[in-house]
Amino acid sequence: MRLILNLIRMRETVTRIELADLTGLSTATVSNQTNALLGMELIREVGPGEGAAVGRKPILLELKEDARFALGVDVGRTGLTGIITDLKGQAKVRKRIEKKVFLGEDDLLATVEGLVESLIREARVERKKIVGLGIVAPGPLVRWEAEKDILSAGMGDKSFRYKAPFDWSEIPLAKTMEERTGLRVFVDNDANGAALAERWFGGAKDCDNFVNVIVGSGVGAGVLIQGQLYRGEDGLAAELGHTTVNVDGPHCQCGNYGCLELYVSNDAVLDYARARLAENGANSSSLRPALESGKLSVYGIFESAAQEDPIACEVVERSLKYLGSGMVNIVNFFDPNFIFLSTREMPVPDMNRMIRPIQKMIEERAFSVAARRVRLIASSLGEDGPLLGAVTLVLNYFFTSSDNLDVSEGEKQSAQGRISG
Numbered sequence: 001m002r003l004i005l006n007l008i009r010m011r012e013t014v015t016r017i018e019l020a021d022l023t024g025l026s027t028a029t030v031s032n033q034t035n036a037l038l039g040m041e042l043i044r045e046v047g048p049g050e051g052a053a054v055g056r057k058p059i060l061l062e063l064k065e066d067a068r069f070a071l072g073v074d075v076g077r078t079g080l081t082g083i084i085t086d087l088k089g090q091a092k093v094r095k096r097i098e099k100k101v102f103l104g105e106d107d108l109l110a111t112v113e114g115l116v117e118s119l120i121r122e123a124r125v126e127r128k129k130i131v132g133l134g135i136v137a138p139g140p141l142v143r144w145e146a147e148k149d150i151l152s153a154g155m156g157d158k159s160f161r162y163k164a165p166f167d168w169s170e171i172p173l174a175k176t177m178e179e180r181t182g183l184r185v186f187v188d189n190d191a192n193g194a195a196l197a198e199r200w201f202g203g204a205k206d207c208d209n210f211v212n213v214i215v216g217s218g219v220g221a222g223v224l225i226q227g228q229l230y231r232g233e234d235g236l237a238a239e240l241g242h243t244t245v246n247v248d249g250p251h252c253q254c255g256n257y258g259c260l261e262l263y264v265s266n267d268a269v270l271d272y273a274r275a276r277l278a279e280n281g282a283n284s285s286s287l288r289p290a291l292e293s294g295k296l297s298v299y300g301i302f303e304s305a306a307q308e309d310p311i312a313c314e315v316v317e318r319s320l321k322y323l324g325s326g327m328v329n330i331v332n333f334f335d336p337n338f339i340f341l342s343t344r345e346m347p348v349p350d351m352n353r354m355i356r357p358i359q360k361m362i363e364e365r366a367f368s369v370a371a372r373r374v375r376l377i378a379s380s381l382g383e384d385g386p387l388l389g390a391v392t393l394v395l396n397y398f399f400t401s402s403d404n405l406d407v408s409e410g411e412k413q414s415a416q417g418r419i420s421g
Contacts, residue, residue, distance in 0.1 A: 004033045006399040008043055008063050009087070015058035034061060042067045063087055068398065069125050071183070072390030073112055074190065075137035077217040078345050082115040084123045084130075085391050087398070089201055093123040105171050113180045132184035134393035135173055136193035136386045138218055186393035190214065190344070191238065192229055193389020194381070195222025198340050200392050202381045210336045213240060214385065215323065216344030219261050223334055241265070245325050263322035266346040269298050273315045285311045302348045320354060324361035331366040331374050342379035344386065351378035 007022055008014055014022075020030045037043045044064045048057035065086040074081045079098040085091050097115055116133060174185045195212035198204040204212075208227040214220045219241030223230045231237050241261035242254045249258025262268050277291055286309045290296040304312035327339060341355060348354060359376045366374070379385055 001033045008061055013060045013062045017058050068129050068131050070131050070391045070394035071133040072387055073135045074387040074390055076345055080115055081387050082119050083387055084119045093119050116181055131398045132394040134186045134390035136190040136390045138190050190386035191220030191222040194385030195224055196392040197385050197388035207337050210338040211330050212340045214342055214344045216346040217266050240326055245322050260326045264319050266298055269319050273301055276311050285309055299347050320357050324358040327358050327362055328365045331370050335370050339376045340379040342385050
């Protein structure tokens with residue numbers, strides 16, 4: 001039944017005959033399953049579709065988007081953002097909590113729990129209609145395989161635990177938040193979540209092989225291969241920010257040296273700008289007022305570079321050169337159709353200012369066959385990618401998992417009775 005429900009979601013409106021053609025199921029099976037879904041009020045009939053000139057026209061079906069709801073929480077380095085959406089990912093309520101420091105595990109968990117409960121209250125939805133809670137955070141999130149093939153089914157050590165770069169570590173987020181909220185919980189890193197969201201709601205709806213890259217306080221990547229998210233053996237795949245771009249570079253908190261993150265993250269760009277301003281004297285740069293007021297930002301540096309400020313241009317070009325080298329590696333590693341790029345807690349005035357030189361570098365340095373084809377594109381989801389990714393973790397389960405509908409035999413019979421009556 002989940003196959004039929006997911007097809008109705010993807011097609012927006014579809015007839016039973018079209019569903020039979022798409023699935024290869026008999027019209028009787030499709031009719032039985034759609035009747036059950038109608039009885040559960042997950043779909044609705046919306047009028048006649050295109051049909052023969054004579055005779056009864058087929059009835060169109062569509063997803064009833066407010067039949068269930070999904071919660072998502074994005075744990076960022078400067079705060080938490082939460083959202084509750086319907087089954088189409090449309091927001092009902094969205095909230096932000098600014099918080100840069102958590103005073104231990106209990107503080108983090110209590111903050112997430114408080115945000116979730118406030119979203120439910122303000123949205124005024126029945127708790128039984130909430131499919132689950134998705135949580136994303138900057139990686140790496142280390143995954144121990146659970147007894148069931150769902151992210152939240154961990155017991156003991158078989159759960160997701162969040163590790164550095166925050167001050168807290170080894171927190172079993174999924175298991176603990178399930179106990180606190182009573183909801184099914186799904187956890188993944190922000191880049192993986194954003195990649196799923198790009199697939200569901202962004203520019204990758206028709207793309208099976210792509211990489212989603214997020215640059216901000218760190219650098220993360222989510223990889224889809226043949227339409228499936230690739231996490232690796234321990235959930236550590238595509239930690240792009242901790243790939244080496246300078247073997248003699250500075251020491252990184254991950255233990256490596258010369259990591260990409262040390263050259264292109266928000267703090268790295270600002271630190272290099274401050275160093276260059278100190279060496280050359282800030283008087284000759286348009287960045288001086290921001291530096292002296294303590295308001296120097298990546299956004300301002302990009303703006304000054306657009307006005308051809310020499311130091312700003314040098315800072316931007318250096319950052320994009322290193323980021324471009326990382327993108328070349330991605331192309332040579334994964335051979336994607338597209339790379340989607342976004343920033344996180346590091347806004348820039350014009351994403352094309354980043355994309356154009358990196359695309360040029362890919363074309364010059366990556367394997368020629370891939371370089372001619374792959375396209376670097378600004379994510380249409382922008383900074384909302386990880387937050388929508390948290391929701392997508394839940395929706396992906398609801399529409400694709402074998403036990404997603406949680407319908408008892410008695411409820412199925414009741415649903416059939418309402419249809420036939």
